[in-house]
Amino acid sequence: DAGITQSPRHKVTETGTPVTLRCHQTENHRYMYWYRQDPGHGLRLIHYSYGVKDTDKGEVSDGYSVSRSKTEDFLLTLESATSSQTSVYFCAISGGTGGLNTEAFFGQGTRLTVV
């Protein structure tokens, strides 16, 4: 299995508080992604990164920010958590050896509940 670690795995937080989720990889893959998954919506891309300090928005980026200061870490921040951000969040990586865009590998997910 690809070395991807998401932390925390579960979190309950209060509305209005900032929350940061971390994705750590040991595979030196170029691309990193943050998705949210909700019933009836499949996977929706929040943000992605194609290199250190190179990020771009996905389809549901409002209320989220990201940072990638090192190849191995991709942080997702909910600036002020809302109940609509209760979801399961998945990190993924792709772009292995030589920067070729091969398949994506997924973390185990973070279940976030905003109360």
Added chain:
Amino acid sequence: AQSVTQPDIHITVSEGASLELRCNYSYGATPYLFWYVQSPGQGLQLLLKYFSGDTLVQGIKGFEAEFKRSQSSFNLRKPSVHWSDAAEYFCAVGPKTSYDKVIFGPGTSLSVIP
């Protein structure tokens, strides 16, 4: 615009029956193509992938998929479904350029009747 569609939101099949899950894509050129499976409470696992060459690819768990360029399709098949195949299935297209991202379809939920 690049996109992936999976026309069937939910499919129910009987155990032992054959299965075909549909996937169509819109892309500027022939992309890399993938199928993933997600069991309840789990992350996504790669079933199979197509990069080039033989258009019929074999994957894990007895699944196969066929790439049809003329139809922009990459349908997933299994000749005999097992109860453990009940899961969510995602089709995806992967980029061949440096600044494109992987695009996932909306998923098809598979239920298996014993």
